[in-house]
Amino acid sequence: MSSSPIAADARERLLDAAEALVYAGGIHATGVDAIVRAAGAARKSFYTWFESKDALVAAALTRRDERWMRWFIEGTMKRGRTPRTRLIGMFDVLREWFASDGFHGCAFLNAAGETASPDDPVREIARLHKARLLAFIAGQCEAWAEAVGADRRVAARLARQWLILIDGAIGVALVSGAADAALDARAAGQQLLDALAPRSPQSPRSSRTRGAAQEARGRS
Template sequence: MSNNTSAAADAPQASPAASPSDARERLLEAAEALIYAGGIHATGVDAIVRAAGAARKSFYTWFESKDALVAAALARRDERWMRWFVEGTMRRGRTPRTRLIGMFDVLREWFASEGFHGCAFLNAAGETASPDDPVREVARLHKARLLAFVGEQCAAWAEVVGADRRVAARLARQWLILIDGAIGVALVSGEADAALDARAAGQHLLDALAPRPARLARAPRTRGAVPNKREAARARR
């Protein structure tokens, strides 16, 4: 995937079916771009209206408040970001393990793309005080969707290696933390290779959680030696 494709997760893009004169669509595009680059509180309605090339009246026609516009813009971004991330992940491998590890390669290209400003949903949630805020709700929904997709891959991995479903569920939660952690470190440090560190941690995590194969044979014993009961019990495990 090229950097231009990776940048699609950042750059606001109108739906092909949308008309260029669609004021609502242009307001959503402008709001998403400005808020992602500068934050919610630093972006006023007037700036959004100007960037959209729309009349202020059109803003009130479509949205009852700035918060409603921000929530709608984030919901729009969620659809596009998830589609980009899922498609990129599925292209990375044919097995659950390679797809899970490949997620960090997808992220690295995003981190290295022009205009990367971290996770729009974590950024927005950090600017809202109330857990019931509509913006926080959209951010929570996005993380739930991301966790669900990661969970599907973890469940498939668990089935392949013979791991318990509870292990898969725990792995999915830990994998989401690796993803969000990599995003946060890349934003603060400016280092796209934060994704590679998370990738390495993920590989170790998969190896640690995979069930160990039964070991029927132990270290070679002296010929004629008879194993004691404790050794025999260990060998049968």
């Protein structure tokens, strides 16, 4: 669709308004009139660009997915030089988000919770977002597995568990209002990494285990 700069600006303002209002109040509680007013646009411009409110919400979520993933990836990569520090650093990135003004949880989980059909376009966008997030996490888990000598199957399982830790932290932070939910998830993640890392025969833990066994045999 060709458009003038003014018309294109109206579309962006409608997307901005829809994203902000839906994120704060939900899809069903946000009407077209409220979106148009917040955007400072004419109702006609809404129908010029979008066939329905659902189409506008889907477009706003798609745009948010791109922006959120870029923010999360950049923040994670700045947190450390090793796969482990980057994985753990994800929760520090999240904590900053949890503590920010206007945090209302995961926009994609929120939106998916308002859709009844699994085939709803909004639900599909939420699935796509979580798939993209899982793919990024999986890349870091595979790098971690290679670094510590763990099996790739372990990395795949770790990635799924890491996504649950992230989404769980988001949910707890939303309900409790406690940004430190990210720190609890980080501590759980550290324990998970330690538990999944292969144990070297020369590791202190292995040495203690062998020593205890030898001592037990000496007493028998």
